[in-house]
Amino acid sequence: MIYKISDNIISSLGFGSKENYSQIKNGNSGLKLYEDKFHLPEPFFASLMEEELINDKFSSMCKPTNEKYTKLEKLSILSCSDAIDKALINPSSNEVLFIFSTTKGNVELLEENKEFEKERVYLWKSAQIIKDYFNNPNEPIVVTNACISGIAAQLTAINFLKNHNFKYAIVIGAEVLSKFIISGFQSFKALSKQMCKPFDRDRDGLNLGEGATTIIYKIANEDENIPKDAIKFVGGAVRNDANHISGPSRQGEGLFNAINATIKGYEKNKLSFINAHATSTVYNDNMESFAIERSGINHIPVNSLKPYFGHTLGAAGVLETIISSYSLLDNTIIKTLNHKNYGVDKSIIINKENQKSEKTAFIKLISGFGGSNAAIMFEKAGYEKY
Amino acid sequence: MKNIEIKAWCRITNNKVLLNGEELQIPIKENTSWLTNIYKSLKIDYPKYFKMDKLSKSGFLASEIIMRKLNIEPLKPKPNWSIILMNNSSSLETDKEFQKTIQSPSDYFPSPSVFVYTLANIVTGEIAIRNKIIGETLFYVHQKFSAQHLYQYSLDSFSDQSIDNVLCGWVEDGDGDIDVLMFAIAESSDKNDFTIENISKLY
Numbered sequence: 100m101i102y103k104i105s106d107n108i109i110s111s112l113g114f115g116s117k118e119n120y121s122q123i124k125n126g127n128s129g130l131k132l133y134e135d136k137f138h139l140p141e142p143f144f145a146s147l148m149e150e151e152l153i154n155d156k157f158s159s160m161c162k163p164t165n166e167k168y169t170k171l172e173k174l175s176i177l178s179c180s181d182a183i184d185k186a187l188i189n190p191s192s193n194e195v196l197f198i199f200s201t202t203k204g205n206v207e208l209l210e211e212n213k214e215f216e217k218e219r220v221y222l223w224k225s226a227q228i229i230k231d232y233f234n235n236p237n238e239p240i241v242v243t244n245a246c247i248s249g250i251a252a253q254l255t256a257i258n259f260l261k262n263h264n265f266k267y268a269i270v271i272g273a274e275v276l277s278k279f280i281i282s283g284f285q286s287f288k289a290l291s292k293q294m295c296k297p298f299d300r301d302r303d304g305l306n307l308g309e310g311a312t313t314i315i316y317k318i319a320n321e322d323e324n325i326p327k328d329a330i331k332f333v334g335g336a337v338r339n340d341a342n343h344i345s346g347p348s349r350q351g352e353g354l355f356n357a358i359n360a361t362i363k364g365y366e367k368n369k370l371s372f373i374n375a376h377a378t379s380t381v382y383n384d385n386m387e388s389f390a391i392e393r394s395g396i397n398h399i400p401v402n403s404l405k406p407y408f409g410h411t412l413g414a415a416g417v418l419e420t421i422i423s424s425y426s427l428l429d430n431t432i433i434k435t436l437n438h439k440n441y442g443v444d445k446s447i448i449i450n451k452e453n454q455k456s457e458k459t460a461f462i463k464l465i466s467g468f469g470g471s472n473a474a475i476m477f478e479k480a481g482y483e484k485y
Numbered sequence: 486m487k488n489i490e491i492k493a494w495c496r497i498t499n500n501k502v503l504l505n506g507e508e509l510q511i512p513i514k515e516n517t518s519w520l521t522n523i524y525k526s527l528k529i530d531y532p533k534y535f536k537m538d539k540l541s542k543s544g545f546l547a548s549e550i551i552m553r554k555l556n557i558e559p560l561k562p563k564p565n566w567s568i569i570l571m572n573n574s575s576s577l578e579t580d581k582e583f584q585k586t587i588q589s590p591s592d593y594f595p596s597p598s599v600f601v602y603t604l605a606n607i608v609t610g611e612i613a614i615r616n617k618i619i620g621e622t623l624f625y626v627h628q629k630f631s632a633q634h635l636y637q638y639s640l641d642s643f644s645d646q647s648i649d650n651v652l653c654g655w656v657e658d659g660d661g662d663i664d665v666l667m668f669a670i671a672e673s674s675d676k677n678d679f680t681i682e683n684i685s686k687l688y
Contacts, residue, residue, distance in 0.1 A: 209584040222575050223628045241626035243575055244606045258641035282587045283600035337621040341613040345601045469610035471622050
């Protein structure tokens with residue numbers, strides 16, 4: 100059995116998973132309008148973190164070292180430290196594997212880099228810097244799969260625990276925003292000029308967000324002690340649309356296949372909710388409605404967390420898994436902020452108000468550029484798989 | 486432990502293409518890039534090739550050479566195939582290209598067609614589209630070619646019950662140097678030559 104035994108979220112809504120969960124349960128969003136940020140010609144909504152605040156936290160919470168760290172690395176180390184402290188594990192053990200999920204790492208160093216060595220822009224270098232802080236002896240794994248990275252990284256962690264003799268896997272998902280990322284999404288006309296509206300008929304694009312998040316997985320026997328708030332991994336899969344590199348297949352072929360592979364043989368009525376990718380682009384949300392309906396799980400409430408955090412890219416899969424697991428244990432289905440008028444082709448149930456549910460499992464969906472899609476499913480620990 | 490067999494493998498460097506260890510003769514035309522010379526030698530009509538960045542072109546060509554050798558019909562959907570690729574620099578060469586389009590305020594014109602290739606896993610998408618591979622696609626980054634990780638990721642892909650064939654390998658175009666090693670592998674009842682030792686030898 101594989102359990103999530105610890106976690107952390109750092110976002111514009113706060114430091115720590117509990118703080119972030121309580122903020123969104125109260126309906127608060129971290130999205131704000133930015134004008135002239137990064138010297139970009141167009142304004143944009145995003146969820147950003149002040150570097151000063153991160154620096155303060157870092158100097159008060161992290162051990163002093165001679166190494167200088169980028170914003171991304173500081174956030175990752177802070178997030179990981181908190182999760183490790185709670186898990187009471189020794190990160191320098193060779194039983195611990197570090198897995199880093201990001202799409203663009205320190206890419207902002209391409210614009211101007213006076214402080215750091217050239218190779219700092221490589222993703223493997225960031226991963227190395229982070230695991231070195233914790234004196235971990237193993238080569239870290241970097242997963243970079245566009246928007247599905249955070250789920251792909253978790254599924255990689257689970258495979259390495261099952262098949263390659265590790266006891267713990269620490270999955271860090273982190274992304275910081277920069278002129279590079281925002282201008283790219285703007286050039287794609289993918290950003291909304293307002294706060295994103297998942298599954299809404301007036302939706303017109305996504306908002307971006309930044310943050311660092313950590314999940315620690317443990318492989319355990321039935322008789323081992325598991326923390327009360329642990330969540331059990333049930334299944335997951337990655338599937339490609341083989342349709343287009345920058346747009347989803349209209350009928351959600353890949354996501355449908357990923358959901359099917361994940362829920363095969365599972366009692367669907369145990370599902371409390373579906374946490375959708377729901378970026379609020381016209382194509383993505385419509386595609387998801389097809390995939391959910393085709394999989395026969397469209398009687399289960401669907402929510403989106405993008406209106407709270409924005410799309411945090413390489414961090415999104417990890418962040419949304421953590422929030423969803425807190426909400427599962429809290430017997431609460433979080434509402435989809437900003438959703439007013441139903442606007443997708445297929446019939447699904449959008450969760451519009453926080454509501455109670457005693458059900459025992461959730462499934463998280465994610466899709467991204469390169470035609471990739473993934474699903475992952477968890478349940479409250481202590482419940483049997485079938 | 487499962488037996489895994491190498492069905493075909495392809496190595497592409499700056500001046501050589503090997504298929505199952507034998508060098509392919511690539512006719513060289515002037516004013517044509519090395520990769521496009523390889524493309525032309527294949528005599529295929531796939532206009533999407535010309536839109537790709539160098540990373541995607543490199544991976545696409547290796548996959549094309551392998552799939553052709555195995556006589557695999559590109560248009561047949563393949564739910565039982567996965568693609569697992571890795572490299573050192575992710576999409577850094579294209580990242581630098583994109584950075585040029587936004588670096589100066591007077592010359593600011595971010596290009597969506599460049600931006601889409603600032604994701605390394607696009608190469609897995611290109612190969613998936615060409616071959617209708619609808620199984621798993623994943624991309625990993627490592628400091629150096631790691632036969633051990635390539636082996637582990639591929640093995641894990643077979644633990645997905647739908648998957649019995651994997652296209653896997655290393656696809657790197659850092660600093661303009663093409664460095665590709667790709668395998669088509671499958672579960673086998675008797676042959677077991679996809680081993681860490683063999684992978685290292687072929688790199």
